[in-house]
Amino acid sequence: MSLTTPILPLKPATRSVGFAADLALFADRAAIVTDGETFSYRDLAERVEALADRLGPDRRLVLLAATNTLDSVVAYLAALSAGHPVILVPGDKPSAVDSLRSTFDPDVVIDSGGGNGTPRIREIRAITSHELHPDLALLLSTSGSTGSPKLVRLSHRNLEANAAAIAEYLRIGPADRAVTTLPLSYCYGLSVLNSHLLAGASLVLTDLSVVDPCFWDLFRRTDASAFAAVPYTFELLERVGFADMDLPTLRYVTQAGGRLSPDLVRRYAELGNDRGWELFVMYGQTEATARMAYLPPALAAENPSRIGVPVPGGSFRIDPVDGLKDGELVYTGPNVMLGYAETSADLAAGRTVDELRTGDLARRHPDGLYEVVGRRSRFIKVAGLRIDLGRVEQILADLGVRAACAGTDEHLVVALEGDHEPGLLHKVLAPDLGIPRGALTMYSVEQIPRLSSGKPDYQSILALADPAPEARAPSVTLKEGPHDVRVILAEQLEVPAVDDDSTFVSLGGDSLSYVATSVRLERALGTLPADWHVRSVAELVEVAQRAAAKAPVRRRRFFAAVEASIVLRAVAIIFIISTHIGLFHWEGTAHVLMAAAGYNFARFQLQGERWHRLRRQLTSIARIVLPSVALILLGYIITDHYSVANIFLLNALVGPQEVTPEWHFWFVEVLTYLLVCVVALLALPPVARLERRFPFGFPLGLAAAGLLTRFNIVDLEVPNTAPALWLFALGWAVAKARRTAHRLLITAVALLCIPGFFYGDLAREMTLLTGMLLLVWVPRLPVPTVLQQLTVVLASASLYIYLVHWLVFPHLENLHPLVGVAASLVAGVLYWALVMRVPGLFRRWTPALTGHRRESLR
Known part of the structure; x- marks a missing residue:
């Protein structure tokens, strides 16, 4: 050339x-x-x-x-x-x-x-x-x-x-x-x-x-x-x-x-x-x-x-x-x-x-x-020694530390990005540079401050040495506050680091962690846009600042607006276990949850590129399957209700035709089948391109395919549960609906296809139709403020409550059904809390597997 x-x-x-x-x-x-x-x-x-x-x-x-x-x-x-x-x-x-x-x-x-x-x-x-x-x-x-x-x-x-x-x-x-x-x-x-x-x-x-x-x-x-x-x-x-x-x-x-x-x-x-x-x-x-x-x-x-x-x-x-x-x-x-x-x-x-x-x-x-x-202006002279600031950054980079340096001829200031120990690095760096230890100060910051061009903001780094907090740039955080967005995301998702460009989805968030995260963020920021889960930390903070500037003085609120899908999950799980335990009888909400599962799949599992989202999708499936298998295995050991097919979530395929306790976990089984099949389908490059090109039309096509089983044109021979693909896909389409015409089309499909779905059980069909229409048309529902946190917890733990209640309430049958419902809710929430802690504990116990092991500095 x-x-x-x-x-x-x-x-x-x-x-x-x-x-x-x-x-x-x-x-x-x-x-x-x-x-x-x-x-x-x-x-x-x-x-x-x-x-x-x-x-x-x-x-x-x-x-x-x-x-x-x-x-x-x-x-x-x-x-x-x-x-x-x-x-x-x-x-x-x-x-x-x-x-x-x-x-x-x-x-x-x-x-x-x-x-x-x-x-x-x-x-x-x-x-x-x-x-x-x-x-x-x-x-x-x-x-x-x-x-x-x-x-x-x-x-x-x-x-x-x-x-x-x-x-x-x-x-x-x-x-x-x-x-x-x-x-x-x-x-x-x-x-x-x-x-x-x-x-x-x-x-x-x-x-x-x-x-x-x-x-x-x-x-x-x-x-x-x-x-x-x-x-x-x-x-x-x-x-x-x-x-x-x-x-x-x-x-x-x-x-x-x-x-x-x-x-x-x-x-x-x-x-x-x-x-x-x-x-x-x-x-x-x-x-x-x-x-x-x-x-x-x-x-x-x-x-x-x-x-x-x-x-x-x-x-x-x-x-x-x-x-x-x-x-x-x-x-x-x-x-x-x-x-x-x-x-x-x-x-x-x-x-x-x-x-x-x-x-x-x-x-x-x-x-x-x-x-x-090098840069002429990036040289300082400390104690008679010429210091190349770029070289200092390179020394730290060789130690696996991302840093940015600024200074004067009296003082060298180093900002260390992430969770590093300044004292240990100080002992290594000062002798290596040959400068007095008092001429070097190091600070651990959440993120290196940057200009709008993406370059390090050296003036803000230099200001770290200023004892007055107001001298520091707003983007420089030496210690997190309790309501900081990065802290909330890090705690809720059990990740070691969150920066201004991170999003809930990019950090691995899914429907299981969405509920609690959204409520904590809303409490911290005051407002959340509908698409907050794909907005960066910086954007969320900016939205909150704009809203705060315009907001009138707040009065005590008796109702809180909670996302409709969260309310539906909380109400559905109460109705499901209350019906099973006999507190009252109200069917249809399990199928509302199936549509909500498709809705959440589209929101959290279709972001990013092919291999990145495949990894996330498989992780999400594992977060459903592993706790389910563990609980069912326990039930298999302590009762005689379940079979080996239950443990491997295969009962819907090979189990008995008649209704028996082995069908207790049909929802988890069918949801797992749907997720595995959809993920396998999207792993094919032509199909993935088709989905990206037609984000709304693709799930509608899946719903049309699912309706073949809904109207018995194709018989999957899966007993005791109505075909669910079309509901899952319709929920998926709701998440991708961007215009009123899209929502009207989904509404028309629901109005045409839900009647007769449960063979004339009008109450059950109306429950499903109401849930679907709320998902389509109502972004948020009012909940009494005193019940907001309870709603969030129940929605977050809904899968685990469903799993646990089959093992809890049979031991309380001699008591009032309300006791069985309450005990199931408490046990499910405890199991959820335990499962949510496992990934973080695993990361801390096996740092070598997660890539977060820190090299010791010698």
Whole structure:
């Protein structure tokens, strides 16, 4: 592969940016794709032109609070096409907006409107009060910081040159489609937009995280071909099983925003080679618009520590640095900024720099590839010794500790991510570095604080040494509080670590742990969205903060709104055991639970990629089967009611035709059969793709197949229980229903198929129909506040109460049935509590099996 870097022909500086002004040239090609709509270049051009007309022909300073939405894209392009300089600020950082408004006094402020391409404009003044240099096009915060008064001044030529260079080496063409994984206010995220629009390609706008299964559903549904990643993204990709994902349209992955470890570069380069996509490792700074170098994918596996070659049109040199073996990397090219702006007076300045002194220490290898080996500003001098902070982080990484370091010439501060013992590491590190122990402080934090770009927030790390808690960043938690979301998830799911991008589902949560977790979270946060189980910790906290800001003063509540499926499970188990014990007679609720099982399967077991979710599905089946087998085995030993077939959950297949005690566990048996068959079916790649493509239609198809047994067109010869596949599948469809039309269709199926299901037992059929309609149409049901916790516990323990009651109440038959019901409920809850503790105990007893054994430091 050639390592030459041809110079691109560039247009002279103009007052507009070509890729923003010439959108209509690509006519009906797709430009922007959202979760529900596709906008052509012609559509985009019309919106941009309309907004540009509103901004007017006279240049004004525009501040855009940007989000990953069509509104922000239209506003950004309209300002560029009309020649208005834009200050780009993260739309989710009000403090950054306020800070930059105060410093630079923009003439126009724009933020997202309704999300349909018509952003909200607030005119401060009709004619600018600033002197704006003709070349000035864009102002960005430096190095991923937000709200800093020091902005990078970029010209129209900077933007076009860098977009053209990126499009050239990535070979972006009209068929390419990238998904947004980074904020558009961050230069890396913005460069993805610029380079794709310049090439006539398209962009999928989303703010979903890569840990969210919905992100990958969107990726496949839109036939995306690329996404951008920072080093932290790869940590998240590891967590969601990216290596096992089926992404047939993926063409390349780009990486920038910091150094990726050579091991990960090599591994992902080899993975891409095996899967048919390429990894582009890139190097850049905001001061160079975005990109300065890239590593050709064919060279990545063999040269994982290199940044590669300059981008087309750029060049490097290395200037010596006194006292250091390696010199400073200096970049020259048409994408080098005009200079910095720290006050509004700087907006009148033209070019004040011609080359970019990167501040990075680098070397050039004989093969022409460059390597960055350190950062001049990442050196401190403690007790006369020069300390390379990057090297300190690497030493700790070699010990298996993820850390980030900051410091001054008096003090080195280290943040240790996770549950590490600072004292022990301190004893190891201080002598190794040769510095006084008093000059080193180490802190164990839940998660290394990061900027919006994903880079470590070194100022927040440095502030850890400040004794005043208010000096620390909100994201830095030295000790968990009792109502912290991460603590709740860690305790409820028995997992050792939870970070801001974790979700209930990604941590292995299922229907058995959902109930108690949801109530604790609701108590801690005050509100929970319906899809909280697939939202990240950071999103849940943000939702709670917004709700708290709007909420009126709370009065004492006599009723609590509890999720309908939770109430149904609690009520159903009481009705089931009360009917069996003879307290009263009310049948039909067991089949409501079968529909609820399908509902919960779809919510918790269909997230993530093939192997990742298969693992979760098998774990969930085991959490049903193992406690059931253990309890039935006990019943087999102490009574003469059960057979060996019961122990292996085979009675429904090989047991007697007549109703006997051996049929006590039919619900667990049939549910297990359904889960095993569905999981085996979804393990087939074509079926899994079909389910992802038609998430609502797929379970409806299964329900249709199940109705063949419901109407005896197919006879499964499973006695004493009506066929259950169609109910399970219908519950599954409820979880995937996104529109009123979906819910109406499910309602129609229920109204048509439930009558006659129990051979004319009207009360039983009405119970099932009522339960199904509540599941479809009523998200939450009122429960007396005093009974809320009891409802939660009974719903959580419903399976275990069902299992245990067969062994409890026969010993209490001489007493009132109410005693048998109460005793069964208590025994079932105790068995549930025991079973829920087993995974955590197992992990603590066998750390080698779970990968959490800590290496001793010698």
